[in-house]
Structure formats: structure tokens, C-alpha cells
Amino acid sequence: MPSSEPVSEALSQTLAHQVLGRLADQSGPYFGEFGGRYVPEALIAALDELETEYRKALGDPSFRDELARLHREYTGRPSPLTEVPRFAEHVGGAPGAVRIFLKREDLNHTGSHKINNVLGQALLVRRMGKTRVIAETGAGQHGVATATAAALLGLECVVYMGEEDTRRQALNVARMRLLGAEVVPVTIGTRTLKDAINEALRDWVTNVETTHYLLGTVTGPHPFPEMVREFHRIIGEEAREQMLERVGRLPDVVAACVGGGSNALGIFNAFLDEESVALYGFEAGGEGIESGRHAARFSGGAPGVLHGARSYLLQDADGQTLPSHSVSAGLDYPSVGPAHAWLHDLGRATYEPVTDVEAMEAFRLLCRTEGIIPAIESAHALAGALRVGRSAVAEGRTDQVILVNLSGRGDKDVATAATWFGLIDDAAQGEGDQ
Amino acid sequence: MSTMTTITSPTGTRLAELRAQGRAALVGYLPVGFPDVPRSIEAVLTMVDAGVDVVEVGVPYTDPVMDGPVIQRAAEAALAAGTHVRDVLGLVEAVAEHSGGRVPALVMSYWNPVLRYGVDAFARDLAVAGGAGLITPDLIPDEAREWIAASDAHGLDRVFLVAPSSTPERLRLTARASRGFVYAASTMGVTGARGKVGERAEKLVADTRAAGAEHVCVGLGVSTGPQAAEVGRFADGVIVGSALVKTLLDDAPWADRLDALGRLTGELADGVRHARTTTPEAAS
Structure with missing residues (x-):
């Protein structure tokens, strides 16, 4: 094979390993009191x-x-860093008081950060000699990425998706099928992401000798939370280098949305040990915390166990999992990666809910x-960045630099947005210029 | 101060008695709250009268990853009917009273409901209700420090699972951590009836005994008397769940469903009673 230099110094660091004492190199199974392996014994050998x-590897x-090589030639890494001054104006304050930069994971092949993890795990599957991968998907982004990698490497692929989500995301179902995956x-259950994971786990218990469960986020039993972070840390490593090149210093704030939390951990990781950088994770506030219809695990949940890990969880007094809600299927999950629970309890990162309405305003x-x-x-991360920027202006700051992880592109969301903003039926009225 | 060595296992004692009689135990599973709490008590007592030796009562849970469609549907219905975790204690109490303590009642629960209740509080309340202990399908001994302490403090059995994929080292770890018996999952997979119980079951039982387990019961896939007889040849107990639950999932009048449950339990009980007096050919 041609000698291929790593894409960047960032990638070498991405895969370099475990320096004691740094938050960024924390290894599993535990992140503080969170994480672990709460799974049937039948899976332990496969996890080992x-x-x-x-x-x-x-x-x-x-x-x-x-x-x-795959990152460079297939995904299109490094992803660009884009400054968005016209968007940042909406924070208010003096011109340039708050500068906002986007890490453009939306420009990756398949349209989101998900491909970083999927390619890493798919290469592992080949090394393990397994021939079949299974995955869960909510909105379909992880399912599409997994079907893509399976096509690339010639693996059999089955994607579990809640019936409710297959209806909401019919085009992504077709995309996965085009790529040769079975959807x-x-x-059963709430027929959404949580139940898709249950079904994937049942498949895995049954077929573990030939099958790898290509889990799509930093949740699940050890080693998934640590491993998926490792495959995504390239986001933060690249962004850090790009910020230094562009502004000559680290950002003041890093913002990301948090469903399971893989894009957030990927970008946070390069800044975890930099005390000057504030880290913000934005959860789905849905229709508001008081409505009960949200996916804000830190504001509305409590520590518990789901899908193999101990973390913050939406649950009732009996420990039954409560349904989550969000306009965004990708954030619509009742638990969150254990590393985020750990960073939350350490006070290293701040987690706040962003409502459907706030997110859609920032979207537009x-x-x-x-x-x-x-x-x-x-x-959700964009809305959060506006909020953080506005309080910085209110505090009289004049030199804030905010880095936002733009984890995915909105092609898949056009139908949702068209309905939300009334763009199809009322195109002529309603949607006037502002 | 109790320690592992001074605690007499309620289930282990019963399994030892049956072994002395030359037969395996029939362990029957039903979830509490299906179709509602009072009728689930009736159903479990029907099972006791029809010959189960050990009762396993399931706590319905929203995310039962070790269960196949039959138990999932029953759990979903039980939750929809408003079943609470504490309802399992009433059922356990009913079994203890009805059987005069002769039939040990184990609770099967995924970990989060127990965690949420409070591990020590659950152990305490289960012991007070006359329960024998707890089967934990998604809790491995490595994560069970709190439960091991609580079960020691309250004298309860703790049943961990082993699988065909378990390494010898893990079999030893699990045998050492368990009290009562070790639950051997006969095949790789979830609960549900199967035409054939894995040949791996017999080897797994032998390996688990070699790893130090005093008693090993086999679950997953057993649904008929002949299968129970086959497994009863080599295991200390035969665990049946989905097949029993299925008799209750019917649309028939409740009394007919109870009859069907009683009949199947009787057939399974016959199976384990004759396992070691018939040839394997006759049993299969």
C-alpha cells in the first residue's frame, strides 16, 4: 500500500494513547461512578x-x-472550519464582540460526524473476522453511515429502526436499502431509538459469534463509550489546530448538541484539559422541561442503568424508562453517554436544555x-451558542470566540422544517421575509 | 454478622432435597401483573399446585433485552395495567403462605428497577416478604458489589447467569459469586420456546459444575415435557418461562387459561420426575 502520512498531526494524536491523569484520556469501564457493563453474561466474551x-488496533x-486514508480519501477530512459572522451578529453587542466558528462535520461523506466512528469500527470488524454488522438508528444518520461502511467493506448489514422512525424518516430507510442494508x-415498546437498541442487543446476544454490534454513540457497555470517543476525537483535534491557525488562540467556549453524546465528546475531548475553555452541551428540551416532553437527562433525569451503562436517565419512581421527546430524532433518547454524566458531576462541562422552538429558530x-x-x-448547539454569546455580551465581554460543532447537515430534516415553518401549504403567506 | 459460608440458601436447600430424591427441580416463571396483579397471583399459585418446585417471578420492565416476544408482550401489558415493582413482594408473600414455605420464590429483575428501589431496601423487603432471592439477567458479578453485600446482609440467594460463551475464568467467577444455583442459558439468545434445546447445555452444566457451582439450572428454550425430561437428566433444575406465559396470552376465558397453565405445568413436572428413569431416546 502507498505510504500514507496521517491526514494531520491531529490524527496521530487521535490514535495515540492513554496518558495518565488527563481527562481526555480517561479509559473505561468507569467514568467516575458511571459506565460499566450492565449486560447479559452472554455478551461479555464479545465485549472482551x-x-x-x-x-x-x-x-x-x-x-x-x-x-x-479513509478519512482523507473517502470521508473528505479534515472537515473545514467556517466563521459565520452574519449569524453571530444576532448575538448583539459591538461588531466582532462574539465570533462564532463552525466545525463542519456536516460536510463529511454521508452528512454527519457519524462516519468517523463507523469507519473505525468497521475496520475492527474486518480484523476480528466477523462478517455481519448490526446497528440501531433513530433519524437514520448512523444507519446510513453503517450501511455505507458495510457496502465499502463487503459486510452484511442489518439496521434496526423503530417503526415510528421508519415512517418519519422514510427517505433514509430507502437510502439504507439502496446501500444494500436490511432495515x-x-x-414493540415506544417504537423509537430506545427500542431499536433493545432489538439490536437481542440480535447480538443470539448471533454474537458472527456479528458485531456497531453501536453509534458513546453509550452502551464498555468498551463502547471509550472506543467511540477515540474514533471521534479527531473532530476536536482538528478543530483545535484550525482555531490556533485562524485566531491564534483557543476558543473561549465550545458548544455541541448532546443526544448519546458522540459529537460533543469528539469535539470536547481536545479541550477537556484546557481550563480556559468552557464546554457546553445542549440537550433536547423538547416542549420544555415542565411539559415532561423532552430529552433533557441532566435537568429531568437521575442516575440509573440503561443499555449497558450507568448514567443519567429519564425514569419513573419504579426505574422504568420514560419516553423522551424532541423535534430532532437524533437527540430523542432517554439516556446519555457515561462520560458526559462524569463531566457533568465534575462540573467540567455545563449541560442545558434547548427547546424545539429555540432550535428551530436557530435552524432558520x-x-x-x-x-x-x-x-x-x-x-440545538447553534441555539445554545447564541444563548452563551448573549450572556457574554451582557457581561460586557468584547472578545469572545465560540466554536460550535456542526455535527450534521439538514437535508434529512427538510420535510420536518417545511412542516414546522409551514413552507409547503402556506408558502405564499406566513413565511414572509424578516 | 452473616457471611457467605454461614447463610443457608433457601433454593439450594430445596435443590439438594430433590437431588436426594433423584430428580431435577421444575422452576416456573411468570411475570407479576399480567394480566393484572390479582390474576398473576392466581396464576402463580396454580403453577405451585400443579407441581413447580421453585417459583421465579418476573418484574416487568420497559427494556427487557434478554427476553423474546412472548415475555416482552406480557411485560408490556403488565406495565400498561399499572404494575409496580413493589407488587412483586405481595406475590412472593402469597407463594410463601400458600406453600407453607415449601416452594422457594425467586424474583427475576433487570437491574434498574432494583437500583431505583434501593438495592439494600429491596433486599430487606424481599427477605421480609419471604422471598428466596434474586435472579439478575443484566447484572454480572463484576458490577454486583452492592447486591452481594445486601444479599449477604439479608440472607438471600443471588442467581447469576452463565452462557455458552462464558470463559472458564468467568464460570469460576460466577460460580463463586452465586448462591442457590447458577442459571445456565442453554443457547445463545433470548427467552422463548425452541424446537431443540442446545446440545451445548449439557456441556455448559458440566463446565459450570467443574468451575465450582453446587447447583446448575438450565433455562431458555424449554417448552415441553419431553424437553424438560431431557434437560432434567443432567441439570439440577429446568427453568421454563415463555411456554408458561404463552398459555396466559390466549384470548380464551381466564379459567380456561388457568387450566392450560396447570396442564402444561403438570406435563413439565412429569417430565422432570421421569427424566432419570427413562432413556434419553424415550425422552426426546
């Missing part, structure tokens, strides 16, 4: 095998080179001011 193979130059609608604003249609998930 996965952990061993993953640690070996990180130390293997041929694995690193192959992943670096299985899940018809980015479209109109910068010509970028974000995923509705990422629009």
Missing part, C-alpha cells in the same frame, strides 16, 4: 474480544494508516444568514 482488538500503524422496523437563522442548512440536532 472487542476491547482487546481495539487496543491492539490503536497501536498498529497499519490500522492507523488505513483509517487515515428491520421495530414494533443559519439558513438565512449563512446559506448553511444544519441538522436539527446541530441547531
Whole structure:
């Protein structure tokens, strides 16, 4: 194979390993009191095998080179950093008092950050000699990314998706099928992402000898939370380098949306040990915390166990999982990655809810001011950045730099947005210029 | 101060008695609250009268990843009917009273409901209700420090699972951590009836015994008397869940469903009673 230099110094750091004492290099199974392996014994051997193979791979130059080549030639990394001054004007204050930069994971192949993790795990699958991958998906982004990698590497692929979500995201179902994946609608429970994960776990318990569960976020049993972070840390490493090049210093604030939390952890990771950088995670506030219809685990949940890990969880007094709600399917999940629970309890990162209404306002604003249609998930981070920027202005700051992870593009959300803003039936009225 | 060695296991004692009689135990599973709490008590007592040796009562849970469609549907219905975790205690109490303490009642629960109740509080209340202990399908001994302490403090059995994929080292770890019996999942997979119980079950039981387990019961897939007889040849207990639950999922009048439950329980009980007196050919 041609000698391929890693894409950037960032990638080498991405795969370099474990320096003691740094938050960024925390290894599983525990993140403080969170994480662990709350799964049936039948899966333990597979999780051990996965952990061993993953640690070996990180130390293997041929694995690193192959992943670096795919990042460069297939995904299109490094993803650009874009300053958005017309959007930032809406924070108010003196011109330039708050500068906002977007890390453009939306420009990756398949349209989101998900591909970073999927390619890493798919290469591991090949090393383990397994031939079949299964995945869960909510909005369809992780399912599409997994179907893509499976097509690329010639793996059999089954994607579990709640029946409710297959209806809401019919086009993504077609995309996955075009890529050769089998999409299985899940018809039990709430028929959304949570139930798709249950069904994927049942498949995995049954077929674990031939099958890898390609989990899509930083949740689940060890080693998934640590491993998925490792495959996404390239986001933060690149962004950090790009910020230094562009502004000559680190940002004051890093903002990301948090469903399971993989894009947030990916960008936070490079800044976790920099005390000057404030980290903000924005959860789905849905129709508001008081409405009970939200996915704000830190504001409306409590520590508990779901899908293999101990973390913050939406649950009732009996420990039954409560349904979550969000306009964005990707944030519509009742638990959150254990590393976020740990960062929350440490006080290292701040987690706040952003409502459907706030997110959709920010969604429209980015479209109109910068010509970028974000995923509705990422629009939560944009709304949060506006909020943080406004309080900085209120405090009289004149030199704030905010880095936002634009984790995905909004093509998949056009139908939702058209309904939300009344763009189809009432195109002639309602939607006047502002 | 109780320690592992001084606690007499309620379930282990019963399994040892049955072993002395030359037969395996029939362990019957039903979830509390299906179709509602009072009728689930009736159903479990029907099972006791029809010959189960050990009762396993399931706590319905929203995300039962070890369960197949039959138990999922029953759990979903139980939750929709307003079943609470504490209802399991009443059922356990009813079994203890009805059987005069002869039939040990174990609770099967996914971990979060117990965690939310409070691990020590749950152990305390379960012991007070006359329960024998707890089966934990998604709690491995590695994560069970709090439960091990609570079950020691309250003299309860703790049943962990092993699977065909368990390494010898994990079999030893699990055998050491368990009290009462070790639950051997006969095949890789979730609960539900199967045409054939894995051949791996017999080897798994032997390996688990070799790893130090005093008693090993086999679950997953057993649904008929002949299958119970087959497994009863080599295991200390035969655990049946989905097949029993299925008799209650019917649309028939409740009394007919109870009859069907009683009949199947009787057939399974016959199976374990004759397992070691018939040839394997006759049993299969």
C-alpha cells in the first residue's frame, strides 16, 4: 500500500494513547461512578474480544494508516472550519464582540460526524473476522453511515429502526436499502431509538459469534463509550489546530448538541484539559422541561442503568424508562453517554436544555444568514451558542470566540422544517421575509 | 454478622432435597401483573399446585433485552395495567403462605428497577416478604458489589447467569459469586420456546459444575415435557418461562387459561420426575 502520512498531526494524536491523569484520556469501564457493563453474561466474551482488538488496533500503524486514508480519501477530512459572522451578529453587542466558528462535520461523506466512528469500527470488524454488522438508528444518520461502511467493506448489514422512525424518516430507510442494508422496523415498546437498541442487543446476544454490534454513540457497555470517543476525537483535534491557525488562540467556549453524546465528546475531548475553555452541551428540551416532553437527562433525569451503562436517565419512581421527546430524532433518547454524566458531576462541562422552538429558530437563522442548512440536532448547539454569546455580551465581554460543532447537515430534516415553518401549504403567506 | 459460608440458601436447600430424591427441580416463571396483579397471583399459585418446585417471578420492565416476544408482550401489558415493582413482594408473600414455605420464590429483575428501589431496601423487603432471592439477567458479578453485600446482609440467594460463551475464568467467577444455583442459558439468545434445546447445555452444566457451582439450572428454550425430561437428566433444575406465559396470552376465558397453565405445568413436572428413569431416546 502507498505510504500514507496521517491526514494531520491531529490524527496521530487521535490514535495515540492513554496518558495518565488527563481527562481526555480517561479509559473505561468507569467514568467516575458511571459506565460499566450492565449486560447479559452472554455478551461479555464479545465485549472482551472487542476491547482487546481495539487496543491492539490503536497501536498498529497499519490500522492507523488505513483509517487515515479513509478519512482523507473517502470521508473528505479534515472537515473545514467556517466563521459565520452574519449569524453571530444576532448575538448583539459591538461588531466582532462574539465570533462564532463552525466545525463542519456536516460536510463529511454521508452528512454527519457519524462516519468517523463507523469507519473505525468497521475496520475492527474486518480484523476480528466477523462478517455481519448490526446497528440501531433513530433519524437514520448512523444507519446510513453503517450501511455505507458495510457496502465499502463487503459486510452484511442489518439496521434496526423503530417503526415510528421508519415512517418519519422514510427517505433514509430507502437510502439504507439502496446501500444494500436490511432495515428491520421495530414494533414493540415506544417504537423509537430506545427500542431499536433493545432489538439490536437481542440480535447480538443470539448471533454474537458472527456479528458485531456497531453501536453509534458513546453509550452502551464498555468498551463502547471509550472506543467511540477515540474514533471521534479527531473532530476536536482538528478543530483545535484550525482555531490556533485562524485566531491564534483557543476558543473561549465550545458548544455541541448532546443526544448519546458522540459529537460533543469528539469535539470536547481536545479541550477537556484546557481550563480556559468552557464546554457546553445542549440537550433536547423538547416542549420544555415542565411539559415532561423532552430529552433533557441532566435537568429531568437521575442516575440509573440503561443499555449497558450507568448514567443519567429519564425514569419513573419504579426505574422504568420514560419516553423522551424532541423535534430532532437524533437527540430523542432517554439516556446519555457515561462520560458526559462524569463531566457533568465534575462540573467540567455545563449541560442545558434547548427547546424545539429555540432550535428551530436557530435552524432558520443559519439558513438565512449563512446559506448553511444544519441538522436539527446541530441547531440545538447553534441555539445554545447564541444563548452563551448573549450572556457574554451582557457581561460586557468584547472578545469572545465560540466554536460550535456542526455535527450534521439538514437535508434529512427538510420535510420536518417545511412542516414546522409551514413552507409547503402556506408558502405564499406566513413565511414572509424578516 | 452473616457471611457467605454461614447463610443457608433457601433454593439450594430445596435443590439438594430433590437431588436426594433423584430428580431435577421444575422452576416456573411468570411475570407479576399480567394480566393484572390479582390474576398473576392466581396464576402463580396454580403453577405451585400443579407441581413447580421453585417459583421465579418476573418484574416487568420497559427494556427487557434478554427476553423474546412472548415475555416482552406480557411485560408490556403488565406495565400498561399499572404494575409496580413493589407488587412483586405481595406475590412472593402469597407463594410463601400458600406453600407453607415449601416452594422457594425467586424474583427475576433487570437491574434498574432494583437500583431505583434501593438495592439494600429491596433486599430487606424481599427477605421480609419471604422471598428466596434474586435472579439478575443484566447484572454480572463484576458490577454486583452492592447486591452481594445486601444479599449477604439479608440472607438471600443471588442467581447469576452463565452462557455458552462464558470463559472458564468467568464460570469460576460466577460460580463463586452465586448462591442457590447458577442459571445456565442453554443457547445463545433470548427467552422463548425452541424446537431443540442446545446440545451445548449439557456441556455448559458440566463446565459450570467443574468451575465450582453446587447447583446448575438450565433455562431458555424449554417448552415441553419431553424437553424438560431431557434437560432434567443432567441439570439440577429446568427453568421454563415463555411456554408458561404463552398459555396466559390466549384470548380464551381466564379459567380456561388457568387450566392450560396447570396442564402444561403438570406435563413439565412429569417430565422432570421421569427424566432419570427413562432413556434419553424415550425422552426426546
